Amino acid sequence: xxxxxxxxxxxxxxxxxxxxxxxxxxxxxxxxxxxxxxxxxxxxxxxxxxxxxxxxxxxxxxxxxxxxxxxxxxxxxxxxxxxxxxxxxxxxxxxxxxxxxxxxxxxxxxxxxxxxxxxxxxxxxxxxxxxxxxxxxxxxxxxxxxxxxxxxxxxxxxxxxxxxxxxxxxxxxxxxxxxxxxxxxxxxxxxxxxxxxxxxxxxxxxxxxxxxxxxxxxxxxxxxxxxxxxxxxxxxxxxxxxxxxxxxxxxxxxxxxxxxxxxxxxxxxxxxxxxxxxxxxxxxxxxxxxxxxxxxxxxxxxxxxxxxxxxxxx
Numbered sequence: 001x002x003x004x005x006x007x008x009x010x011x012x013x014x015x016x017x018x019x020x021x022x023x024x025x026x027x028x029x030x031x032x033x034x035x036x037x038x039x040x041x042x043x044x045x046x047x048x049x050x051x052x053x054x055x056x057x058x059x060x061x062x063x064x065x066x067x068x069x070x071x072x073x074x075x076x077x078x079x080x081x082x083x084x085x086x087x088x089x090x091x092x093x094x095x096x097x098x099x100x101x102x103x104x105x106x107x108x109x110x111x112x113x114x115x116x117x118x119x120x121x122x123x124x125x126x127x128x129x130x131x132x133x134x135x136x137x138x139x140x141x142x143x144x145x146x147x148x149x150x151x152x153x154x155x156x157x158x159x160x161x162x163x164x165x166x167x168x169x170x171x172x173x174x175x176x177x178x179x180x181x182x183x184x185x186x187x188x189x190x191x192x193x194x195x196x197x198x199x200x201x202x203x204x205x206x207x208x209x210x211x212x213x214x215x216x217x218x219x220x221x222x223x224x225x226x227x228x229x230x231x232x233x234x235x236x237x238x239x240x241x242x243x244x245x246x247x248x249x250x251x252x253x254x255x256x257x258x259x260x261x262x263x264x265x266x267x268x269x270x271x272x273x274x275x276x277x278x279x280x281x282x283x284x285x286x287x288x289x290x291x292x293x294x295x296x297x298x299x300x301x302x303x304x305x306x307x308x309x310x311x312x313x314x
Contacts (some may be wrong), residue, residue: 005171006168007106007169009081010033010034010079010081012025012034012036012082012176014088015043015075015087016087017145017146019142022305023138023150023182023219026148026156027061027100027180028055028182031176033180036065037065039286041070044114045146049067049068052065054269056148063252067306070081076101077174080107082176085110086113087284091112099122099126102130107128108132110131111133114282115193115282115283116282118133118282124144129165131163132161132166132173133162133190134184134190135193137154138154138159139266159174159184173291196284198235199235199236199239199240199246199254206219206284208222208266210307210311214263219258223298228298232255233251234298234300234301235287236250238298238301241291242290267306268280277312278312280309284307288305
């Protein structure tokens with residue numbers, strides 16, 4: 001059972017109108033909360049006002065946000081209670097700097113993103129008391145502006161505060177998300193969960209990005225699947241060397257999860273195809289970084305990070 005909390009946010013903002021951000025904005029707006037959607041691309045925002053964000057696939061809904069803006073500074077004029085940051089991790093330093101004026105008692109910023117240590121980038125600018133970290137368990141692809149197809153949705157999602165003093169607020173945010181259908185639980189092990197998800201992302205995302213293949217195409221190719229297996233085992237070794245707890249059954253869980261991934265293009269492949277920078281530095285790059293910290297060689301992750309960086313736009 002989720003704990004009760006006296007913190008009851010009513011106004012939210014979502015920075016990033018891509019698929020991940022559009023989904024959280026749509027669920028919150030559909031649940032009756034006041035939502036502002038922020039993105040630098042106006043074309044992504046206009047349909048969110050009218051006819052509304054459309055979600056299809058394993059979830060189906062349409063919801064209109066209250067307002068949109070292309071400027072983070074506009075959020076500071078009428079500050080929301082909670083801001084969800086859903087942009088690619090590469091944009092985090094710029095976003096974090098722009099949000100420094102938002103910090104005040106009762107206001108929180110949630111890293112609702114893939115990657116390792118994204119919350120620490122926010123906390124460096126905003127302080128730990130204002131920052132929370134989520135682990136998101138849905139996979140999605142863009143159909144068009146404010147139109148997203150959800151390929152899979154493994155509820156619940158998870159959330160934790162960085163500072164123990166913000167625990168009650170984190171529980172209140174979980175309750176708000178759960179009330180609108182985006183089931184979210186408070187946890188005390190968010191860093192371990194981030195590593196569990198990132199090790200899985202490190203193998204499939206990067207191999208798909210380099211080969212241009214979907215997840216199922218990687219799985220049925222025995223040579224490519226051997227590379228996936230090597231990346232998993234290397235990520236597990238680095239996590240355990242740094243004393244992150246993945247669980248004794250993580251390897252079979254990981255293999256089973258990947259085998260059921262389906263004919264899905266992960267976000268890193270979508271980024272390469274669209275000519276965008278990827279989050280490779282916050283996934284495989286972090287495994288390399290933590291490997292070095294533990295005195296471990298990481299040949300698989302070093303190789304795949306280099307190949308993805310070579311494909312990124314200069």
